[in-house]
Amino acid sequence: MTMKSVIAAAFIAIATPAAAHVPGETVTPNFEHAIPNIPGKSLIAVVVDYPPGAASPSHSHAKSAFIYAYIVSGAIESQVNDGPKRVYRAGESFYEAPGSRHIVSRNASATEPARLLAVFVVDSDHDALTTPVH
Numbered sequence: 671m672t673m674k675s676v677i678a679a680a681f682i683a684i685a686t687p688a689a690a691h692v693p694g695e696t697v698t699p700n701f702e703h704a705i706p707n708i709p710g711k712s713l714i715a716v717v718v719d720y721p722p723g724a725a726s727p728s729h730s731h732a733k734s735a736f737i738y739a740y741i742v743s744g745a746i747e748s749q750v751n752d753g754p755k756r757v758y759r760a761g762e763s764f765y766e767a768p769g770s771r772h773i774v775s776r777n778a779s780a781t782e783p784a785r786l787l788a789v790f791v792v793d794s795d796h797d798a799l800t801t802p803v804h
Contacts, residue, residue, distance in 0.1 A: 694727075695720050695775075697800075700787070704794055714790040714799065720746070721783055725776030728803040730769075734793035737766040744784025749774035771803055 701715040718726075731737060739748075740763045749755040750770050757778045758764060766772060777784040790799060 694724055705791070710794055712790075712792055712794040712796075714792060716788050716790075716799075717742070718786045718788060719783065720744070720777035720785070722777060723780045725774075726772070728771065728773050729775075729800050730771045730803055731766065731790070731801070732792050732796040732799055734768055734796060735766070735799065736768055736791045737770075738789045739764050739766070740787045740789075742785040742787055744782050745778035746784050746786055747774055747776050747778040748772070773803075 696719045698717045698719070699714075700717050701713070703713055705711045705713055720726075739746075739758075741758045741760050743760050745757050745759045747755060747757050748764060750764070750766050750772055755774055756764075792799070
């Protein structure tokens, strides 16, 4: 890299406001346990926090995963498969059937954070819980 390129890159980094970059969601494991009366299945729960304006990339989940999502706070815009986009508010919930694609998952607010609890019923030997869709 030439000195000119280094100076240009530094100028762009300094001139670009920090607010222009919106971080994505933060996923925190909450619970994981095998389901004793359903051999080969586990229950996994994660908390997903979205800062204002943040979004998840389009994704799919483990092929065996049935997912229940509960909005803990704020508002989440979601679209699963070819279904309609919808905004879910605190206290509301939705589900994703096994094999679904989560096309849109984002904080519906540009000023307030949002949080959801995602509960997975999944094969105990599951692949990754979330895989980006390109």
